[in-house]
Amino acid sequence: MRDVAALAGVSHQTVSRVINHAPGVTAATREAVEAAIHQLGYRPHAIARSFAEGRTRTLGCVAPNLTDFTYASNMEGAESVLRRHGYDLLFASYHDRPFESVVETLVARRRIDGLIVISPYVDLPVSALPADFPLVLMGGCPREDVNHLVYLDNRDGARQATEHLLALGHTNIAQVTGPQQEDCVIERDAGYREALAAAGISRDPLLTLEGDWSATSGYEAFAAIPPEATAAVAQNDRMAVGLIRAARDGGLRVPDDLSVIGFDDMPLASYFDPPLTTMRQDTFAIGQTCAEQLIAALAGSAQDGRAVRLVSELVVRSSTGPPAQRR
Amino acid sequence: MRDVAALAGVSHQTVSRVINHAPGVTAATREAVEAAIHQLGYRPHAIARSFAEGRTRTLGCVAPNLTDFTYASNMEGAESVLRRHGYDLLFASYHDRPFESVVETLVARRRIDGLIVISPYVDLPVSALPADFPLVLMGGCPREDVNHLVYLDNRDGARQATEHLLALGHTNIAQVTGPQQEDCVIERDAGYREALAAAGISRDPLLTLEGDWSATSGYEAFAAIPPEATAAVAQNDRMAVGLIRAARDGGLRVPDDLSVIGFDDMPLASYFDPPLTTMRQDTFAIGQTCAEQLIAALAGSAQDGRAVRLVSELVVRSSTGPPAQRR
DNA sequence: CTGAAAGCGCTAACAC
């Protein structure tokens, strides 16, 4: 920068003005400086700038992992908008370490200006963050303890899924859940119950099985599903796929003997056999929304925060259908 | 830091020594400083440190996108080892902007100390980077123009896949490729040809169809496959799945009328119908290896660089089998 | 073993 200033015959401050597109520079000076910059191949030092400015122009994004398509897609959506706003994106996963340590590294040491947390866990210690730190939480239900929230209405989604099965004529509807302490599991379970209750069906606890989101757990859950069930709502597509496989291995036809609906509309959901009926969520858009919220929070607008509610949409394919005669 | 020094009754320099675990501090002083740090809740300012040190302790990772499981998994593997070494990970995708702009933002402005580039493109302009910048390229074939390279031997993988079909007795083996300018496509095509040549089979250009990695493109490719083909190697699993769907829609049985082998062993590959025979690559380990290489490069060891070759492994499931009688 | 001084490259506040 000093060299540029010398070459252009101005002070380093004028160079600073030029690279920051600050007003109050003659066109002539500006051109001279730009010529010098070009000639010297000068590039502003991002770290020095961050240091002087007191902000990093870098935002963090933490997710449980990346291999889950849902999270990866969220993050990609967020990246696309943050990048457009001139921010860099620091990524951290917290599957192998406590969330607090992420906060410690990224926030307490002031490496980032704001944070997007993708979390299916209701008990995430957001309190580990300074109260006024720009934070957007991507969660699975409404909550009061966080300023900026983007959430997928899981309760509504599960209700829709269950209603779809009810509308087809099913009355014995099983449920395969994720780990029961997770936020969205609780919500989806609530939606399932609400739909049953609204249909005047008393809920049989034996019809609910707990999995761990994996296809294998869906497969294993099948063995525990009472034979009178004619349909099942799986809380994600992987478990739905496992369940279908197990049902077929057990000699059942899908959907004739057992209808199965999933959740997520993962890639290739339509390429399974039978093509999966599922609840679609636009994960890319969710990520984008989170990023927009964060940008707004950083700009100081939306000071009070607001919760953005997103809903999932039923996609009917061929893994659900009316119940067949008694099997 | 000044406050900590004052409270502990030492200079800020001693505080610096303590937080950096530098030698030459009395146990007593150290304890006093640590007490002060704890009491004040002091955290070193990462940016100030980076600025003073002249390095950022942040590494970059660029990939075409995140939603492709392969890349996401690479990146997650890389993150796990970088994190362990105290580095942060800056992520950037380049599906919507030139690679050079990534270099500009991250490297030229010195936001990162090193870079992992996940690239299926042979023509990636690594020359945009300063020659001595710590770089690890995750590619699809050996190449000379880069110091640190981790590559999956795609030629070998495609050869294995094709040999598997040959061993089953197929002689008319079609191929569905990705976009033909991509690195790994060229390599996989070469492996396919090599296997055919070794079996004394002359290659029929009509048997090779170009797709775009999507399941849809695999589906569409089917229409162009000559009816005498009894088997096909798809260059990824998604296209394999699309191809299988199309074959069945066309009244063929898989694998009896058409054997299909994929590439990647993507999640749930075994849950498709039929379970997919494919070439497995350990994408998480590949990412880890890239990170280790980068760490080594930063440490100055491995100065001359070396190429790490990884191979994929045949996973036989049920989408391949011996050819049936003439269909 | 500890302290003092200098400086990393930039922006912000004010003076000219």
Added chain:
DNA sequence: GTGTTAGCGCTTTCAG
């Protein structure tokens, strides 16, 4: 419109 002066919070170098 442009230059001058500080100073961001730390590490490095060198004295004591």
